[in-house]
Amino acid sequence: xxxxxxxxxxxxxxxxxxxxxxxxxxxxxxxxxxxxxxxxxxxxxxxxxxxxxxxxxxxxxxxxxxxxxxxxxxxxxxxxxxxxxxxxxxxxxxxxxxxxxxxxxxxxxxxxxxxxxxxxxxxxxxxxxxxxxxxxxxxxxxxxxxxxxxxxxxxxxxxxxxxxxxxxxxxxxxxxxxxxxxxxxxxxxxxxxxxxxxxxxxxxxxxxxxxxxxxxxxxxxxxxxxxxxxxxxxxxxxxxxxxxxxxxxxxxxxxxxxxxxxxxxxxxxxxxxxxxxxxxxxxxxxxxxxxxxxxxxxxxxxxxxxxxxxxxxxxxxxxxxxxxxxxxxxxxxxxxxxxxxxxxxxxxxxxxxxxxxxxxxxxxxxxxxxxxxxxxxxxxxxxxxxxxxxxxxxxxxxxxxxxxxxxxxxxxxxxx
Amino acid sequence: xxxxxxxxxxxxxxxxxxxxxxxxxxxxxxxxxxxxxxxxxxxxxxxxxxxxxxxxxxxxxxxxxxxxxxxxxxxxxxxxxxxxxxxxxxxxxxxxxxxxxxxxxxxxxxxxxxxxxxxxxxxxxxxxxxxxxxxxxxxxxxxxxxxxxxxxxxxxxx
Numbered sequence: 001x002x003x004x005x006x007x008x009x010x011x012x013x014x015x016x017x018x019x020x021x022x023x024x025x026x027x028x029x030x031x032x033x034x035x036x037x038x039x040x041x042x043x044x045x046x047x048x049x050x051x052x053x054x055x056x057x058x059x060x061x062x063x064x065x066x067x068x069x070x071x072x073x074x075x076x077x078x079x080x081x082x083x084x085x086x087x088x089x090x091x092x093x094x095x096x097x098x099x100x101x102x103x104x105x106x107x108x109x110x111x112x113x114x115x116x117x118x119x120x121x122x123x124x125x126x127x128x129x130x131x132x133x134x135x136x137x138x139x140x141x142x143x144x145x146x147x148x149x150x151x152x153x154x155x156x157x158x159x160x161x162x163x164x165x166x167x168x169x170x171x172x173x174x175x176x177x178x179x180x181x182x183x184x185x186x187x188x189x190x191x192x193x194x195x196x197x198x199x200x201x202x203x204x205x206x207x208x209x210x211x212x213x214x215x216x217x218x219x220x221x222x223x224x225x226x227x228x229x230x231x232x233x234x235x236x237x238x239x240x241x242x243x244x245x246x247x248x249x250x251x252x253x254x255x256x257x258x259x260x261x262x263x264x265x266x267x268x269x270x271x272x273x274x275x276x277x278x279x280x281x282x283x284x285x286x287x288x289x290x291x292x293x294x295x296x297x298x299x300x301x302x303x304x305x306x307x308x309x310x311x312x313x314x315x316x317x318x319x320x321x322x323x324x325x326x327x328x329x330x331x332x333x334x335x336x337x338x339x340x341x342x343x344x345x346x347x348x349x350x351x352x353x354x355x356x357x358x359x360x361x362x363x364x365x366x367x368x369x370x371x372x373x374x375x376x377x378x379x380x381x382x383x384x385x386x387x388x389x390x391x392x393x394x395x396x397x398x399x400x401x402x403x404x405x406x407x408x409x410x411x412x413x414x415x416x
Numbered sequence: 417x418x419x420x421x422x423x424x425x426x427x428x429x430x431x432x433x434x435x436x437x438x439x440x441x442x443x444x445x446x447x448x449x450x451x452x453x454x455x456x457x458x459x460x461x462x463x464x465x466x467x468x469x470x471x472x473x474x475x476x477x478x479x480x481x482x483x484x485x486x487x488x489x490x491x492x493x494x495x496x497x498x499x500x501x502x503x504x505x506x507x508x509x510x511x512x513x514x515x516x517x518x519x520x521x522x523x524x525x526x527x528x529x530x531x532x533x534x535x536x537x538x539x540x541x542x543x544x545x546x547x548x549x550x551x552x553x554x555x556x557x558x559x560x561x562x563x564x565x566x567x568x569x570x571x572x573x574x
Contacts, residue, residue: 010482040482046502052483061484061500292510295479320505327518329509372508372518374454380512403514407456407465411425 001026003305004088004096006078007104008032010040010291011272013059014298015102015305016071022306028070029096033077033105036128038066042291044131048138048159054128078105081247083265100267100305103244103255104298107237107273107289112147116209121216122231125156137230140164145218145228147206149176151319153234154189158324160232161198168199168226170206170218180319180330184346185353185369192326192351239274239287252276254287259311261301269305271297280314280383281332281364288315316383320375326351327372332382333357333365340364343396354399361392366402374403381406418492420551421528421535423466427545430457430464437540441531443519450519452528453537453546466537466546469494469515469528477527480510495529498522 003019005012008030016030032038036054043057060066066073079089081101088096109124111117123133138144142165146153149171160167171178175186176193190200205221209231218226239254250256250264254276261269261277271277272294276285293315303310320329336342336357344355350370357365362385366378381388381402388395391405407413435451443450453468475494478486485500486507496516503523507516516527530548538548 014479042482042504042506043502046504051502056483056500056502059482059484291482291506292476292480295510299474299479318509320509322503322505325520327505327520329505331509372505372520373449374514374517376509376511376516377514379509380514383512404456404458406514407467408458411463411465413458413461413463413465 002029002097002099003027003102004029004031004098004100005102005104006031006088007102007106007272007274008034008038008059008073009104009106009272009294010059011106011275011294011298011301012102012104013038014295015104015271015302016066017069018299018302019306020069020071022303022308026306027072029072029074029098030066031074031076031078031090031096033075034127034129035075037063038073039128040291041126044125044128045155045159047128047131048125048134048156049162057128078243080243080245081249081265081268083247083249083268086267098267101269102301102305103249103263103268103270103274104272104294104301105240105243105274107239107287109233110236110238111233112206112235114206114208116211116216117233119209119211119216121229122209122233124233125152126237134230134232138163138165138232141166142229143215143227144168145170145206145226145231146234147231148234148236149173149200149202150234150236151177151180151321152237154321154323156232156234157193157198158322161196161324165230167197168201168218168228169193170204170220171200171202172205174203176200176202176323177321177328180321180334181328181367181369182335182355184344184355185328185330185367188348188351188353188369189323189326189328193323196324198324237273237289239276239289241274252285256285257312260304260309261297261312262304269301271301278312278314280316283314288317290317290319292316292318316379318379326370328367328369329372329375329378330367331365331378332363333359334367335365337364341392341396343399345399354402356395356399356402358388358392358395361388362386363388363402371400374406377403377406386410418551419530419533419548420471420492421468421530421538422547422549422551423468424545424547425463425465427543428455428464428466429543429545430455431542433540433542434466434537434546437536438528441536442526450526452515452517452526467515468537469511470513471528471530476510476512477507477516480506482506489529491530491533493530494527496525496527498524501525 255270273289352370435448
């Protein structure tokens with residue numbers, strides 16, 4: 001049995017390890033599209049802030065891990081898939097036959113149609129190669145413009161601040177992290193960042209970037225122009241599916257999969273940022289490009305590849321963000337569900353906020369700013385659909401008692 | 417034989433010695449906020465529930481860690497390695513039990529590691545509400561059932 005895993009991010013590496021755990025004999029090939037050992041993009045901000053070196057980003061810290069596990073790591077990029085003949089073509093012209101294939105090619109940064117994005121000094125922050133460029137260019141006191149204050153942009157924001165640059169963030173949405181948190185939370189984050197010396201421009205677009213002398217000039221929709229030594233583009237990501245165009249493998253937003261993470265082609269699976277898997281909040285199939293989903297997908301796809309029928313019950317959208325020391329998180333249907341109740345607790349001065357969304361007496365979504373204790377319980381409650389009964393009424397008045405509500409419900413303590 | 421923390425909430429008097437012992441042993445200070453075990457009070461029911469990590473088999477925290485900073489030791493315990501943890505906090509939202517927490521003073525996450533096989537909370541508990549025993553014995557089944565409620569995806573295919 002030859003398992004070929006295309007992509008060496010978290011989904012691919014977890015799949016490889018899971019396959020080895022299930023089958024000591026199988027041949028496992030892990031194909032990485034980048035020259036470094038498999039690493040975590042999520043760790044790049046911590047590389048930029050100097051907390052770790054490049055080795056610290058590696059997904060497996062033991063240098064001999066892949067060799068010891070009998071996982072062949074190949075550095076190549078995919079050219080195409082012939083699922084009839086179970087053949088994978090690589091860009092370097094070589095071909096690889098497989099028995100089971102996992103597509104875990106991840107995503108790539110979107111390049112918005114803004115003139116000047118190809119100028120020197122304009123970079124995405126996605127790969128270790130990007131990180132090296134940013135490390136070279138973002139030095140103390142340098143003028144840096146960050147395009148995008150979504151989740152990824154906001155994580156990069158903290159890393160750039162830690163480098164001591166003079167930072168301006170330009171977000172076209174009406175607030176920071178508009179797809180992760182509501183207006184109250186977004187405004188709180190913005191106020192916090194501004195109090196830390198970051199210039200945050202929401203509701204603003206970058207019109208174009210012009211070449212200046214040893215710098216670029218960033219032209220804004222407001223008419224203003226900002227000089228910058230470095231522009232970091234964080235305008236979202238899109239699944240890497242273009243190599244599948246001629247394969248006949250069905251794609252939509254990402255690679256289409258069923259409830260077992262199988263694609264439309266026999267013995268071909270997909271996982272992680274590239275896969276359009278089930279979202280348990282909506283019941284729909286959509287791309288949820290986050291680390292915990294990649295981890296779940298990788299493991300479940302591998303179990304199915306190894307012959308253990310394992311349904312993927314659906315993933316929960318969730319994010320956690322640290323913006324210069326202010327920690328925020330959101331889970332599931334944080335914007336609420338139709339006909340559901342919600343409750344909010346907010347302390348503007350203390351930078352604390354908690355909003356809970358219910359579907360009947362079940363928790364459907366949550367967001368939190370400045371509150372971290374036992375926060376994973378939000379996931380537990382949403383995912384299990386535990387009926388809160390009378391505890392829902394308590395939470396409506398005192399949302400901060402979420403952890404208590406969970407423990408009480410799970411332990412069968414019903415009296416408030 | 418696999419030893420584990422087994423909690424019998426019915427025996428807990430809510431004295432919270434476990435929280436103090438834990439924070440003292442792990443952080444060098446008497447600070448319940450930094451304890452890996454927490455006692456929930458349900459005053460009107462006169463119930464107290466000690467609560468900490470159950471060291472799940474396919475641990476969500478471990479799977480979600482992007483830099484392999486959480487590993488399983490020879491006793492099945494999930495340990496956070498401070499030298500590798502970058503403080504991204506993904507494990508804190510991935511753990512559906514909420515038993516991995518962020519420690520802002522170190523910038524790392526903390527969770528129960530059973531004190532390397534000699535748990536301070538057990539020694540501090542005056543009523544044997546928290547004991548350290550062979551997991552095959554009775555009592556662990558209850559924890560298992562509880563864990564299974566949120567652990568359906570993790571246990572599938574096992």
